[in-house]
Amino acid sequence: MSLIKPSGRKGPVSGKNAGRRNNNNQIYAHPLPVVFWYPPATRIRSLLGLLGLTLTKVETPQCHGIFDEATRSVWVESRDDSTILWRRGFFGKGDLSRSEPSWLARQINARRTGGSRLTSEEMTAKRRAERKQFKIDRARAIAAVAAEAEAVFESEGRVVVPALSGPAIPSAATWKPAPAPAPTELPTDTPGTPQDEGPLEEDEEPPEDLEHLQLTLPEAFFLMWNLNCLTVTDPLTNELMTTSQIWLAFQTAHLNPPLFVSPRPVVELQLDNPFIINYIVYHHYRSLGWVVRGGIKFCVDYMLYKRGPVFNHAEFSVVVCPVYEDPADQAASTLDLHHASPFAWSWLSTINRVNTQVYKTLILTYVTIPARARLPLPTADPASLTQLLSSPACLQYYSVREVTVRRFIPARMRD
Known part of the structure; x- marks a missing residue:
């Protein structure tokens, strides 16, 4: 069976894996790791509802990760924890996979002689x-048809226009892959042949799982701070990190401090720290119910899914654009933020065209960096700014604005 589909679609693809949609609805039923279990409707439940009480149970998993400063990520090594975080909200990605951590399933499929259902990769x-x-x-x-037309012209002198479609030219709707060739029979006495090895035993031990789930710093902090379902260990001390320690460590990771040094050096925190800028955007869309994934494939920062990558294609592409409220702060900053300076129209046209061709709407998300002069700092000492940025409470001084960019195509938008 061919997986090639006709490409002459008129609009965005609304669903993926239609044959497995019902199964996906059961596997990915929960949008977040935190699960609410509602008791069946009874008179007692109705009475408690009138009194403002509830019997709903909240199940909060306790996943564990290790902070890796070199890759600016958090590693979740437990397979059970990785499954929970991926199937309940599509957090992270497998370090040996394209997205879903399926390396072990691919290895098991490769070792089975009878074959099994293919993984997404x-x-x-x-x-x-x-x-x-x-x-x-x-x-x-097409080359064969052109050669035939040339042969007719040479022999008969008649001009034949080569056809680009027809029974002789395969299309996406008519083309079928060639059947796999039959395996070549080898002598049974040849050493090292599959006949000597025999089929894979059912009770054979599965291969060791070498893959871990890799969370970005905004994903890890969102799971830890908002959902309280992730704990992070410091690899230097092998101890659990507090919320304040994690907040400072994630900011420090973007300031290029010396790695693997204990205790970590004290650095001056800045309002335009890349972790804060990216976390604000990630938190903004996650709190609105979107599934936020990386968008490097389409030259953007984030992709927004309604339910997740196994259900629908992403409808929106997000480019994070930091904006300084005070231009003097940008001149004094030691960080060169991406997209902080005005970009060229050629770049914007290129990004917009790439995303328009794959039926995605481009969104420019502007994060306003507060002016240092209007912050409630007790003194002009840099230590006072570090004290302000040592807590997530500083997020209240930032703001987010969104601008939707659409590419004008005269041939399509004339109606």
Whole structure:
């Protein structure tokens, strides 16, 4: 069965994996790691509801991660914790996978002789291989038609325009992959052949899982601070970090301090710290119910999903644009923030065209960095600013504005 689909679609793709949608609704039923269990409707429940009481139980998992300062991420090594964080909100990504941590499943599938259901990455690899083979077969067919037209012109002197479509030219709707060739029979007495090894035993031990879930710093802090379902360990002291320690460590990781030094050096915190800017945007959209994923594939900072990547394609692309309230703060800053300076229209047109072609709406999210002069700092000493930024309470001084950019296409928007 071919995975190639006709590309002449008129609008965005609304669903993915339609055949597995019901199964995905059960696997990814919870949008967040925190789960609310509602008791069945009874008279007691109705009576308690009138009194403002409830019997709802809140289940908060306790996942564990290790802070890695070199990669600016938090590693979740437990497979159970990784499954919870991925299936309940699509947090993190497998370090050996494209998104979902499926390295172990791929290794098990590779060791089974009978085959099994393909993982998402194997489906993507198969689809890309088929798309490549389809283009090769189509190019060969067009070249054959052109050669036939040239032969007619040389022999009969008649001009024949080569057709780019027809029964001889495969299309996405008619092309089918060639069947896999039958395995070559080898002598049974040849050493090292599959006949000598025999089929894989069912009770054979599975391979060791070498993959871990990698959380970005905004994801890790959101899980720890807002949902209280993640604890982080300091790799230098092997002790659990407090909220204040995590907040300072995540900011320090973007200031390029010496790595693997205990105790960590005290650095001057700044209002335009990249971790604070990115966390504000991540927290903003997560609090509005969007699933936020990285968008480097489409040259943006974040992608916004309604339910998750297994249900729908992302509808919006987000570019984070820091804006200094006081230009003097930008001149005095030692950090060179991405997109802080005005970008060229050619860059904006390029990014917008890339996202328009994949049916995504580009959003410029402006994060206003507060002016240092209007902050309630007791003195002009840099230590006072560090004290203000030592707590997430400083987020109240930032603001977020959004601008939607749409590419004008005269041929499509004439109606």
